[in-house]
Structure formats: structure tokens, C-alpha cells
Amino acid sequence: MTYKAFTLSKYPQGHITTDIFELVTLAQPTLKEGEFLVKQTHMSLDPAMRTWLQPREDSYLPPVQIGEVMRSYGVGVVVDSLNAQFPVGTHVVGVTGWSEYVLGHADMQVIDASIPAEAILALFYFTGLTAYAGLMKVGKPKKGETLVVTGAAGSVGSLVGQLAKAEGLRVVGVAGSDEKCKWLVEELGFDAALNYKAEDFEAQLRVAAPNGVDVFYENTGGSIQEIIFNQLNRYARVIVCGVLADYDHEVPAKGPSWVDINLKSLRVQGFIVTDYASFADEAMSVLGRYLAEGKIQYKTYTVEGFESLPEGLMKLFKGENTGKFIVKF
Ligand SMILES: NC(=O)c1ccc[n+]([C@@H]2O[C@H](COP(=O)([O-])OP(=O)(O)OC[C@H]3O[C@@H](n4cnc5c(N)ncnc54)[C@H](OP(=O)(O)O)[C@@H]3O)[C@@H](O)[C@H]2O)c1
Known part of the structure; x- marks a missing residue:
């Protein structure tokens, strides 16, 4: 055969x-x-x-x-x-x-x-662990802080935003269409969602995150990265999960300044999900509980x-x- x-x-x-x-x-x-x-x-x-x-x-x-x-x-x-x-x-x-x-x-x-195969791939395997480990173990979010997540209507980003909401953060999603932004706010309960293709993205972000940004979960990279980076608060954390806008380019978009990393005591950390395999059971149990409670959906x-x-x-x-x-x- x-x-x-x-x-x-x-x-x-x-x-x-x-x-x-x-x-x-x-x-x-x-x-x-x-x-x-x-x-x-x-x-x-x-x-x-x-x-x-x-x-x-x-x-x-x-x-x-x-x-x-x-x-x-x-x-x-x-x-x-x-x-x-x-x-x-x-x-x-x-x-x-x-x-x-x-x-x-x-x-x-x-x-x-x-368990439907869709749920396994969208929630209970690498995707869920990536969202959970990146946010909770790398980002160490605190209730009341403001999180911005890029690629927010994608598989990882949509979970990160919902998880952060469930943990008591203000959540701003960034996605590539008004329809996706509407879904993030109206269906997933994000506090705000911005289309990164909008000319006034920077000004919109100031309104959506009036107290600045404490946690930046980065999924896409590209030119919007620097705009978000420039609105980070002191002691903010940048979780570099992926930079997919740059994967096709030999020279990535211009990166943010190291001066701010120093003067604002920022923490910028990349991570790869497989290094967090020991947290898989914990991640699945938290995500499973939030799913059962209706706090997250996929x-x-x-x-x-x-x-x-x-x-x-x-x-x-x-x-x-x-x-x-x-x-x-
Ligand atoms: N560190 C790890 O271990 C790990 C594990 C899994 C995933 N990742 C990374 O996490 C990120 C998200 O993965 P995912 O599985 O959630 O992706 P996904 O569900 O496939 O979502 C990808 C979305 O990214 C957006 N996008 C595409 N090109 C873009 C561009 N040039 N600029 C901005 N946005 C763009 C698109 O939506 P729009 O309409 O919004 O543009 C697309 O739907 C990726 O960078 C991936 O490599 C990392």
C-alpha cells in the first residue's frame, strides 16, 4: 500500500x-x-x-x-x-x-x-502550553497590569489574551483586520483590540492603554514592535514568543532601543515552548478549568x-x- x-x-x-x-x-x-x-x-x-x-x-x-x-x-x-x-x-x-x-x-x-482533535491542537498541546508558559512563567503578570498581545486573533495570541483577562489584567489585542478586532472584544472579552494596519495605531494604543503597558506578549515583530515597546512602563516584561513578520526577511525590522531596557529596568526574554514541558500538566489543568468555567474558548x-x-x-x-x-x- x-x-x-x-x-x-x-x-x-x-x-x-x-x-x-x-x-x-x-x-x-x-x-x-x-x-x-x-x-x-x-x-x-x-x-x-x-x-x-x-x-x-x-x-x-x-x-x-x-x-x-x-x-x-x-x-x-x-x-x-x-x-x-x-x-x-x-x-x-x-x-x-x-x-x-x-x-x-x-x-x-x-x-x-x-476529546475533539481540534481541542487538542488548539488548546491542550503546544498551543496551550506556549500561551500559558510564556505568559505565566516568563511574563509573571500581576492583577491590574496592562497586557498587549500581538497576533491576538491567532491561536497563541487569542489564548494569551483570554488567560490574562482571567488573571485580572487589562488586555489589549493587536490583529490585522477590524473583523478580527471585533471578535476579540465582543466574543473573547478583550478590553480593546487594535488593527495594526491603521495609520494612527500609535495614538490608538495610547488610548487603549492609558496607564502604559506592563506586559508585552510579542508574537509578530515587524514595525509595530517598536511602537508598543516605546509605551512600556518601568519594570515591564517583553515576552518574545515569535516574530513571524520577520521570518521571511533576511534583515528583520529595526529593533527597539537598549537604552530603555536599561533606564526602565525592562526584562526582554525569548522562550521556546519545549523548554517548558515540565509545566504541561499545570498548564492543561489551568486551561481546562478556565474552559469549563467559560472564561476561555478556542x-x-x-x-x-x-x-x-x-x-x-x-x-x-x-x-x-x-x-x-x-x-x-
Ligand atoms: N516560542 C515558542 O515556542 C512558540 C510556540 C508556538 C508559536 N510561536 C510563535 O507564536 C507566534 C504566533 O503563533 P500562532 O500559532 O498563534 O500563529 P497563528 O495562529 O498561525 O497566527 C498567525 C497570525 O499572524 C498574523 N500575521 C501574519 N503575518 C503578519 C505580519 N507580517 N505582521 C503581523 N501579523 C502577521 C496573521 O493575522 P493578522 O490578520 O492579525 O495579521 C496570522 O493569522 C508566531 O510567531 C509563532 O512562531 C512560538
């Missing part, structure tokens, strides 16, 4: 294009003792994929190599098994690849089949069909998704 996969045929120059991937047909492997085969059903599309396509060796993961199946994570079900811990029918989540079937591995997590943007993966990744960088981008097949 055969199955489809996408391999990397060349590294992107600037924006992602569909021709950097090649659709290939692979033969299903014969399992050896201890192995199991997973049929993927739902795959997450993530901005980080762009960073995995940068041929640099000093990042937290090695780049995907030319000819290799594109890296990803997703949810699937075990369809063949010579491993007693992962019998046929087990639902799993883990690092997979752009491939209809994948060989399972010990790092895959068994999931409760009654939204998914789902595209159907395995072959829509390359196009989907392009859509993500054009901001077409609200909430978690999922490809279902």
Missing part, C-alpha cells in the same frame, strides 16, 4: 510558495517489533514552520533538509501496531510530518478519543484535504486564519 507525503524541494526565498514542496508517493513500511503506524487525521499549521525552512544550524531545531518530509505535528489514530503501549485504535498527538501515515515514536502522547480555522497543506501555509502568513489553523484529511 502507498500513501502521500510532501518533501522539501528547495528553501524559500522570502515568502513561502507552493513550489518549494514536492508531492511524493511512499510505500507503507513493514513494521518491526516495537513499531506502530499512525494515520494522521488533523495536522497543525504553524508559523514556526517558516523558521524550520531557514538553513541555519544554531536554532532550537535543525532545518528540514532538502528531500526530507516537511516537519509538523498532528493528531492521528494507530492503524497497525507491534507495540503493546500503542495498540490499534489508540489516538495520539505528536511530532509527525506532512505525510498521510507516519511511523509512531515513544514521544507521542496517547489522547482521550472523546476557535479553529480548518482546511480540508491533505494536498492543501502548502497552500494552507501560505494562507497562514496572509492572516486568513482566526484561531488555530488545522488541516483535516
Whole structure:
């Protein structure tokens, strides 16, 4: 039996294009003792994929190599098994690849089949841990402070804002359309949401954060970063989760001044979610409680069909998704 996969045929120059991937047909492997085969059903599309396509060796993961199946994570079900811990029918989540079937591995997590795959990808796996660990462990927010989160209508940003609201902060979201901003305020309960494409973004931010900004959860980078940075209060924390507006550019947007880091005693810290794996149970328990209490909700943007993966990744960088981008097949 055969199955489809996408391999990397060349590294992107600037924006992602569909021709950097090649659709290939692979033969299903014969399992050896201890192995199991997973049929993927739902795959997450993530901005980080762009960073995995940068041929640099000093990042937290090695780049995907030319000819290799594109890296990803997703949810699937075990369809063949010579491993007693992962019998046929087990639902799993883990690092997979752009491939209809994948060989399972010990790092895959068994999931409760009654929890929708969408909830796993949007809330209970890397996304939820990224939002929780970044905000709570890196940002150390205090009740009454003001938080600004960029990429606010994306999967991480929408959770960060809701979590901060639940923790008693004033929350200002930054997103790329008025419709997304309306959703953030009217459905998710943000105190304010600003369209970063507005000419008077800087003035709007002064109104939305009248007491200045204490916590800046940075998901996008780009030219708005400096505007937000310049409105930080003394002792503010900047959580650098991602700078996706800069992933396509060889030279990133001009960064903020180190003078303010010194004079305002700011803390600017990058982080990678996998370094916070020990907080996964704590994160899932807090997020699960807030979900049950109606204090947070998740939204998914789902595209159907395995072959829509390359196009989907392009859509993500054009901001077409609200909430978690999922490809279902
Ligand atoms: N540190 C970690 O371990 C870790 C883990 C997961 C994710 N991340 C990072 O967290 C960030 C958010 O990830 P996510 O999964 O939440 O993303 P997402 O749900 O896919 O959201 C991406 C959103 O970013 C916005 N965007 C795209 N291009 C932009 C640009 N040039 N300038 C400003 N906004 C732009 C788009 O919405 P608009 O319409 O608003 O433009 C898009 O919908 C990314 O930078 C990602 O790399 C980091």
C-alpha cells in the first residue's frame, strides 16, 4: 500500500510558495517489533514552520533538509501496531510530518478519543502550553497590569489574551483586520483590540492603554514592535514568543532601543515552548478549568484535504486564519 507525503524541494526565498514542496508517493513500511503506524487525521499549521525552512544550524531545531518530509505535528489514530503501549485504535498527538501515515515514536502522547482533535491542537498541546508558559512563567503578570498581545486573533495570541483577562489584567489585542478586532472584544472579552494596519495605531494604543503597558506578549515583530515597546512602563516584561513578520526577511525590522531596557529596568526574554514541558500538566489543568468555567474558548480555522497543506501555509502568513489553523484529511 502507498500513501502521500510532501518533501522539501528547495528553501524559500522570502515568502513561502507552493513550489518549494514536492508531492511524493511512499510505500507503507513493514513494521518491526516495537513499531506502530499512525494515520494522521488533523495536522497543525504553524508559523514556526517558516523558521524550520531557514538553513541555519544554531536554532532550537535543525532545518528540514532538502528531500526530507516537511516537519509538523498532528493528531492521528494507530492503524497497525507491534507495540503493546500503542495498540490499534489508540489516538495520539505528536511530532509527525506532512505525510498521510507516519511511523509512531515513544514521544507521542496517547489522547482521550472523546476529546475533539481540534481541542487538542488548539488548546491542550503546544498551543496551550506556549500561551500559558510564556505568559505565566516568563511574563509573571500581576492583577491590574496592562497586557498587549500581538497576533491576538491567532491561536497563541487569542489564548494569551483570554488567560490574562482571567488573571485580572487589562488586555489589549493587536490583529490585522477590524473583523478580527471585533471578535476579540465582543466574543473573547478583550478590553480593546487594535488593527495594526491603521495609520494612527500609535495614538490608538495610547488610548487603549492609558496607564502604559506592563506586559508585552510579542508574537509578530515587524514595525509595530517598536511602537508598543516605546509605551512600556518601568519594570515591564517583553515576552518574545515569535516574530513571524520577520521570518521571511533576511534583515528583520529595526529593533527597539537598549537604552530603555536599561533606564526602565525592562526584562526582554525569548522562550521556546519545549523548554517548558515540565509545566504541561499545570498548564492543561489551568486551561481546562478556565474552559469549563467559560472564561476561555478556542476557535479553529480548518482546511480540508491533505494536498492543501502548502497552500494552507501560505494562507497562514496572509492572516486568513482566526484561531488555530488545522488541516483535516
Ligand atoms: N516560542 C515558542 O515556542 C512558540 C510556540 C508556538 C508559536 N510561536 C510563535 O507564536 C507566534 C504566533 O503563533 P500562532 O500559532 O498563534 O500563529 P497563528 O495562529 O498561525 O497566527 C498567525 C497570525 O499572524 C498574523 N500575521 C501574519 N503575518 C503578519 C505580519 N507580517 N505582521 C503581523 N501579523 C502577521 C496573521 O493575522 P493578522 O490578520 O492579525 O495579521 C496570522 O493569522 C508566531 O510567531 C509563532 O512562531 C512560538
